[in-house]
Amino acid sequence: MSRGRLIAVVGPSGVGKDTLMRAMVAARPGLRRVRRVITRPADPAGEGHETVSEAEFATRLKEGGFALHWRAHGLRYGVPVGVALDLSMGRDLLVNLSRAVLAQAQARFRPFAVLHLVAAPEVLAARLAARGREAGAEIGERLSGAVQALPEGVGPVIEIDTDAPPEWLARRALAGLYAERV
Ligand SMILES: Nc1ncnc2c1ncn2[C@@H]1O[C@H](COP(=O)(O)OP(=O)(O)O)[C@@H](O)[C@H]1O
Numbered sequence: 575m576s577r578g579r580l581i582a583v584v585g586p587s588g589v590g591k592d593t594l595m596r597a598m599v600a601a602r603p604g605l606r607r608v609r610r611v612i613t614r615p616a617d618p619a620g621e622g623h624e625t626v627s628e629a630e631f632a633t634r635l636k637e638g639g640f641a642l643h644w645r646a647h648g649l650r651y652g653v654p655v656g657v658a659l660d661l662s663m664g665r666d667l668l669v670n671l672s673r674a675v676l677a678q679a680q681a682r683f684r685p686f687a688v689l690h691l692v693a694a695p696e697v698l699a700a701r702l703a704a705r706g707r708e709a710g711a712e713i714g715e716r717l718s719g720a721v722q723a724l725p726e727g728v729g730p731v732i733e734i735d736t737d738a739p740p741e742w743l744a745r746r747a748l749a750g751l752y753a754e755r756v
């Protein structure tokens with residue numbers, strides 16, 4: 575049985591990572607997304623992450639519970655080590671990663687692919703305002719970090735401008751990922 579592929583979904587806040595992953599999972603039976611562990615309060619409209627305290631996160635980290643972890647937006651994010659089992663059983667997984675950990679992720683998980691989502695600044699600003707999860711000052715902080723080059727050597731990268739309906743974007747992303755298997 576071939577190993578599953580870890581598919582990193584990256585890009586600036588508001589670009590539509592969570593929305594696209596939901597549409598891709600709905601369109602492709604068997605494709606799953608990783609449930610992240612985050613020190614962020616639960617959000618019914620959000621990604622369905624596992625919420626932990628800072629102390630619990632630190633304990634899990636010390637116990638080797640995360641395959642990848644990083645800090646962003648004043649939060650801590652972890653990818654549980656259990657993803658390795660799903661991948662070893664041949665399942666492809668989508669995971670919302672920070673662009674800062676792509677090189678680590680590629681070194682640790684093979685096969686690997688990157689969906690790099692991009693959108694114009696005014697689109698990002700409008701979406702973050704509409705989402706309403708962050709207050710004005712925090713939206714500004716997210717927008718200031720919007721444009722970041724991906725590290726050299728990660729890939730293959732599929733770049734998608736998300737100024738289109740999510741269902742159309744999902745078809746586009748799946749065609750790029752599974753062209754040989756459509
Ligand atoms: N393709 C799209 N077209 C229109 N609105 C979108 C699209 N993708 C996401 N949105 C909206 O933009 C906001 C941010 O989307 P989200 O998936 O949370 O982005 P990210 O996870 O990249 O921060 C949400 O309110 C969502 O409904």
Ligand SMILES: O=P(O)(O)OC[C@H]1O[C@H](OP(=O)(O)OP(=O)(O)O)[C@H](O)[C@@H]1O
Binds near residue numbers: 584645673716719
């Ligand atoms: O280092 P960057 O590539 O800029 O990413 C910063 C953070 O944003 C995303 O998280 P999350 O989806 O929780 O935040 P968002 O909805 O604001 O994108 C991503 O998973 C990182 O944790």
